Amino acid sequence: MRIAGYEFAEGVRFQPGAEKDAKLVGEHLEMLRQRYKGELTPEDVLDDARHDNSPLHSFFEWNDGAAAEQYRLQQARGLIRSVVAIYVSEDKPAVRHRAYVHIREPSAPHYRESSHAMSLTKTRKLVLQQAWRELQAWRQRYRDLKEFAELFDVIDEVEKHLKPPRKH
Structure with missing residues (x-):
């Protein structure tokens, strides 16, 4: 090849x-x-x-000051993404979830507390759109690995029954 x-x-x-x-x-x-x-x-x-x-x-970026700032921003993004919240309620066992999700609003990308983001129609749609894009990108990246063929079949089946979130 x-x-x-x-x-x-x-x-x-x-x-x-x-x-x-x-x-x-x-x-x-x-x-x-x-x-x-x-x-x-x-x-x-x-x-x-x-x-x-x-x-x-x-x-x-060859300007060391600007590059250092970009690197620190990348570290900050990694720090935000690394935090897991432990949610508890009286009638259920504790559940661990990412504390923050990235909201890719074109005018102002930011992070929001996960359950809050998923409770709002607009941000939920943005998060689901991003998740679907990431799933499709992952599938594209590993499409040649026969070991994942069954998983790809499941994704195809889900796509038939679930209208994937898309941009309008």
């Missing part, structure tokens, strides 16, 4: 216009992989991207 081309995965966010660079980036990453005997590491990619003439250079 050979690679026929490259594109960026659905939902990735780069600077405007970067989508046209997918072919160049893919080819360059493949060249690096071959250079390093079939293995590609983030360190190899970053080392190459440091050079101004690398096609990967513009995908990185």
Whole structure:
């Protein structure tokens, strides 16, 4: 099997216009992989991207102050996503759930307490849309693994009976 081309995965966010660079980036990453005997590491990619003439250079923030702030924001996102709330009630055993869910409102993406987000029609729809996109992306990523064929069949069956949440 050979690679026929490259594109960026659905939902990735780069600077405007970067989508046209997918072919160049893919080819360059493949060249690096071959250079390093079939293995590609983030360190190899970053080392190459440091050079101004690398096609990967513009995908990185080279201002150390801005990069540090972006990294800290990524750490903050990870921290928010890592918190699990333990919900209790008198008549049921304790239940563990993610405390916060990401709400991808175009004008103001943010996190909201999970049960509150799921109790509101608008935010529930946004969360379900994102969950469905992630399930479809996961399925696409692992579509060639025969070990998951039965699971894919279940997803197909669910899709027939459940109208998946979609954007309008």
